[in-house]
Amino acid sequence: MRILTVGAGATGGYYGGRLAIAGRDVTFLVRGKRAEQLRQKGIEIVSPLGNAKLADPKLISADELKSTVPFDVVIISTKAYSLEAALDDIAPAIGTETILLPILNGMRHIDVLVDRYGRDRIVPGTVRIVSDMDAEGRIIQMTKLDAFTYGELDGGRSPRTEALLPIFSVFGFTTTLSDNVIGALWHKWWILSTMGAVCIVSGGTVGETVAQPYGAETAEAILRESVSIAAANGFPVDEAALAPHIHRMTEPGSTLTSSMYRDMTKGYPVEADHILGDMLARAKGAPVPLLKGAYVRLKVYEANRQK
């Protein structure tokens, strides 16, 4: 089975890299500086689960894709703001049977993909990992979280998703074939929106936030706002299931941050509209002032970046 991973960054490099290291037939669509880094150093993963290296990953450029045969699976791991351009680049790699498996956070990309390719082609995925790239292009996995979940857009199982399970079962991540992948995307989304908003509103880690007066109650209030939007969209979370998340978001000393917050502190672009803007657009009247505040903060940051 030929797999194309679009992007070899913090997530694509991790999951695609683990698959390739396990001997799966993975090609990485890369460009510019990233292509050069990978040619010179290969894919390097620094991980609490065990470091790993692939000296000679299969790389392809958008131009070279034009003369290749379609791939069986295309894992899309760009940031949301790069998606449209990436979809133009990968058009030649998509045949009538190609499965498109995006692992972006949020939900709007699913609509974009469905509009472009139709519902049947999309097998959504979601990953729970905290990873980043360092200055040398090494992929740094910062915690032991490693989940990779995928499934049919309309739920249930299918021969094609079953066939992917052994392919995706490799050392370095925990794979789940979900009967309710949209539920899994929502679950990940409210966790991420919470984490993003907490760090963005406070300007610090979870531990730094809760060390201040009102910090813990603000973090919990943000969590409850995110969950209220998930509930308004048909994905409620009961109090028992919420308890460990409240604990995590209010844990003294926690160094937890979201990738959106880390990107903002580095001056990089952020997925403001994709993660928080789209979440707010689906609020259906739920009162969510703290999430709105975090979104405004991100939009001001974006506007200032343009100056």
Ligand SMILES: NC(=O)C1=CN([C@@H]2O[C@H](COP(=O)(O)OP(=O)(O)OC[C@H]3O[C@@H](n4cnc5c(N)ncnc54)[C@H](OP(=O)(O)O)[C@@H]3O)[C@@H](O)[C@H]2O)C=CC1
């Ligand atoms: N990092 C994390 O911990 C997690 C991230 N996510 C989500 O996963 C998604 C990806 O994030 P992440 O992996 O962190 O992002 P990164 O920025 O680390 O990686 C994205 C990669 O996509 C590449 N890319 C973009 N457009 C193209 C293109 N047209 N052709 C080839 N490569 C391209 C970029 O390459 P270039 O250098 O050329 O721009 C970059 O290397 C986001 O939606 C994020 O929210 C989900 C869970 C955890």
Ligand SMILES: CC(C)(CO)C(=O)C(=O)O
């Ligand atoms: C940071 C984030 C959102 C990364 O997946 C996480 O910690 C989780 O999914 O629980």
